[in-house]
Amino acid sequence: MSFARLIGNERNKQILQRLLGNGRVSATLIFAGPDGVGKRQFALTFAKAANCQKAVGNSFATDSCDVCLTCRRIDEGTYGDVTTIQPDGQFIKIAQTRALAEEVYYRPREGRQRFFIIDEAERLRDEAANSLLKTLEEPPPTSTLILLTSRPNSLLQTIRSRSQRLNFVPLTTAEMESFLTENYPRPAADTALLARVTEGRIGQATAFDLSVYRQERRTLIELLELLASGKDRVRLLKAAEYIGKKERDEFEKELDLMMSLLRDVFLLASGSSQNEIVNVDVADKLEQLAGKIGLARSIGWSEKISEVRRNLRVNINRPVAMEAALLGLAEGRV
Ligand SMILES: [Zn+2]
Known part of the structure; x- marks a missing residue:
């Protein structure tokens, strides 16, 4: 889903689109906020826009087109330059972060910018987190790291100080209703109930x-x-x-x-x-x-x-x- 179609967390949208507009996508970002409020979706849209084939010249597109092959493959999870790291069992292990720290320095395989999305980053144990510090501090120009977490305060201070943090909040009832009406049309009474019962968490609404x-x-x-x-x-x-x-x-x-x-x-x-x-x-x-x-x-x-x-x-x-x-x-x- 493109930034134009995503609803809510408008400030974060502006920040990310500004990074794209200024060509400064190489960064370490923390997306913090409750589960289901769109952190993963924002990360993917950011990755799509940075690699979208509709970009003109040397600049990045400031939004994904969602129809080019690259955008579609990122949505499907089959694009070589967008990698998601998830906990192996209860934690993200040091073997995973060591592999990541190495991988980050390779050039993009097929696109312009590599993205490494670390899911449930609060499950990084200290040792694993420490092995990433140097990478987080200064990722190479063709790599972007995004840490997703619902518990930002359990991340090591050394990680937090090396990253730019974007806070995500649940959608308001009105935002949620308009999002659902546009993307998942159903009778008005159902939309109204769904928007309220899922408390502004899009991730919950789509599976409810x-x-x-x-x-x-x-x-x-x-x-x-x-x-x-x-x-x-x-x-x-x-x-x-x-x-x-x-x-x-x-x-x-x-x-x-x-x-x-x-x-x-x-x-x-x-x-x-x-x-x-x-x-x-x-x-x-x-x-x-x-x-x-x-x-x-x-x-x-x-x-x-x-x-x-x-x-x-x-x-x-x-x-x-x-x-x-x-x-x-x-x-x-x-
Ligand atoms: Zn595209």
């Missing part, structure tokens, strides 16, 4: 399964209604069992979803507009629920669920914990 989400959400909304009425103990126990029996990862997701719903209920109960909640497509239903649950209980319930989630670290018995929590909520002990 809305139908599974809606199905789980329906079950949990029913559960909240049941809790609000507080009468049907048998159905409550069944619901506790259904959730409690899930594998740990799935169980965590259920709790997160429940907290997200309770947060929406809290917002609506405190008078926020429907547009401010995550689950906009079921706003009316949640509004009714907010009327039944009320402000105080929405806070108390959310605290209780987050307590169950915290206790997961000590390997609790999930069905038992869920049963105790739900009965507690229904009987007004929270």
